[in-house]
Amino acid sequence: MRRTLYVLVWFSMLVGLGFAGTTHGITSAEESKLQISDIAGRNTYLMSDGSMWSLIDGRHAIRTPGKVAAISGYEYAGIGMTQDGRLVEWDIGKGPKVVPGTSGVKQIAGYYWLKSDGTVWNGSEKAKNLSGILLIASADQEFAALSSNGELLLEDNYKKGQFKKLGIVENPQGVKSMTVHSGRVALLRDNGDVVVYETSNFDDNGRIIPVTVAQNAAHIVYASNEPTDLLIVTLQDGTVWTTGVYKDRWKLKEQVSGLSGIVRTSIYGNAKDLSEGFYAQRSDGSWVHHTNGQNKSVDVPVVKALSVSVSDAKPYVGDTLEVSIQETYTNGAKIKVPVKDAQIDIDKPYLMNIQKMEH
Numbered sequence: 001m002r003r004t005l006y007v008l009v010w011f012s013m014l015v016g017l018g019f020a021g022t023t024h025g026i027t028s029a030e031e032s033k034l035q036i037s038d039i040a041g042r043n044t045y046l047m048s049d050g051s052m053w054s055l056i057d058g059r060h061a062i063r064t065p066g067k068v069a070a071i072s073g074y075e076y077a078g079i080g081m082t083q084d085g086r087l088v089e090w091d092i093g094k095g096p097k098v099v100p101g102t103s104g105v106k107q108i109a110g111y112y113w114l115k116s117d118g119t120v121w122n123g124s125e126k127a128k129n130l131s132g133i134l135l136i137a138s139a140d141q142e143f144a145a146l147s148s149n150g151e152l153l154l155e156d157n158y159k160k161g162q163f164k165k166l167g168i169v170e171n172p173q174g175v176k177s178m179t180v181h182s183g184r185v186a187l188l189r190d191n192g193d194v195v196v197y198e199t200s201n202f203d204d205n206g207r208i209i210p211v212t213v214a215q216n217a218a219h220i221v222y223a224s225n226e227p228t229d230l231l232i233v234t235l236q237d238g239t240v241w242t243t244g245v246y247k248d249r250w251k252l253k254e255q256v257s258g259l260s261g262i263v264r265t266s267i268y269g270n271a272k273d274l275s276e277g278f279y280a281q282r283s284d285g286s287w288v289h290h291t292n293g294q295n296k297s298v299d300v301p302v303v304k305a306l307s308v309s310v311s312d313a314k315p316y317v318g319d320t321l322e323v324s325i326q327e328t329y330t331n332g333a334k335i336k337v338p339v340k341d342a343q344i345d346i347d348k349p350y351l352m353n354i355q356k357m358e359h
Helices: 029-033 246-250
Strands: 005-009 012-014 018-020 023-027 036-041 044-047 052-056 060-064 068-074 077-082 087-091 094-098 105-109 112-115 120-122 133-139 142-147 151-156 159-168 175-181 184-189 194-198 211-214 217-223 230-235 240-243 252-255 262-266 278-282 287-291 294-298 303-310 323-329 334-337 342-346
Touching (some): 036 262, 044 068, 052 094, 060 094, 068 087, 105 133, 112 133, 133 175, 151 184, 175 217, 184 217, 194 230, 211 246, 217 262, 230 262, 240 246
Parallel strands (some): 005 342, 036 068
Antiparallel strands (some): 005 023, 036 044, 044 052, 052 060, 068 077, 077 087, 087 094, 105 112, 112 120, 133 142, 142 151, 151 159, 175 184, 184 194, 194 211, 230 240, 240 252, 262 278, 278 287, 287 294, 323 334
């Protein structure tokens, strides 16, 4: 996140020697242009400039500059991918870091990542029995993959590395995204159709029956719910719907009230069920957290206070002063800013001047 800070320092001098002063800082309006691109969990945001906000020890907010293109996880741990296809990791004890030696990352889902060569990885371990993969999905400790030949695969929960073929998907290149949850895999096609494959929905020959549950969709994600897990579908008209329970799980049953102009939703990674709400992004890029019919804005963290201090309040002629700058953000973060990132103006430059920084 590139910022410009303007710091103005006023000096009152007595006989050219004594010093007393105050400092004030103003941040540029550049920060106000930033938007949240994606949300992995509480206070864990991917920003529009590729930087990230995350938490250390689950409490302290930190900002990490970078060129991150996608994230997956929640505030305590997760992975991401950079714009040039490298893997990023974070956990409760460290901020986002690029994993050395990784490249060619095409997609991330849960803790799995797909390479452009069609192989799938979990950490540094290559997944067995998978090749030629186009898309992956992971949630609720389940993993699914769609291959270039149309095979839709769901990993066996009791036999890791073993996969059940749910069916052959026609024109797999036309699948835009997919989501998985509790034996169900939902596909979103380029034409807006949402097709669900469920392991318990099969014909007399044991073949799983794909069911089209929605059309004109823009985004899909599964959410835990009792008694039936729900599919949250954002339609192209900006409305948000959920599938129903039991036999109504095959159709959009209820429109989510209070949401319009939505382009996508995001489930809080550690939520037990939908009662904890979900995040929704509006077409203007802003986000809300929706819970029980109520929307709460998710604000971009911005500087609310800027403190500037000098190493000596009463310097003598020839003394060198060190300047310290700290930003306090609306999310509680306190971040020190390198002086090289600030433009410092001296009120009386004939009494003091700025020295060049030594590297």
